[in-house]
């Protein structure tokens with residue numbers, strides 16, 4: 408999609424520190440990490456948020472969740488991490504190409520802020 412930052416990363420037009428790439432998903436380190444591990448996992452195909460992705464493509468949703476677990480395991484946090492999908496601007500979503508934040512490597516508080 409034109410003017411989508413994460414579509415530009417998928418296309419290779421904007422560089423990113425990619426930690427996983429397959430036919431369906433890429434994962435790359437967040438530019439402003441909030442924890443020792445902070446990786447964004449996204450489908451190659453553009454969907455605005457996790458709700459749209461789940462409605463449009465259950466298979467792509469499962470592929471995204473599997474990739475998140477793979478990333479967490481590869482980063483050494485497979486048994487303790489948080490997977491966050493901010494959905495909507497009022498919930499903190501700033502990039503409207505669905506992305507899961509894989510966050511860990513430190514104590515995580517609950518409830519989140």
Ligand code: 5GP
Pocket residue numbers: 412423424435436437438439440447492493499500501502503
């Ligand atoms: P959101 O706020 O939409 O849930 O998450 C967007 C995330 O994308 C933020 O954590 C932000 O730091 C990250 N981000 C924004 N621009 C870039 C970029 O150009 N490269 C990378 N790697 N991350 C980005």
Ligand code: ZN
Pocket residue numbers: 408411412413414415452453454503504
């Ligand atoms: Zn996009």
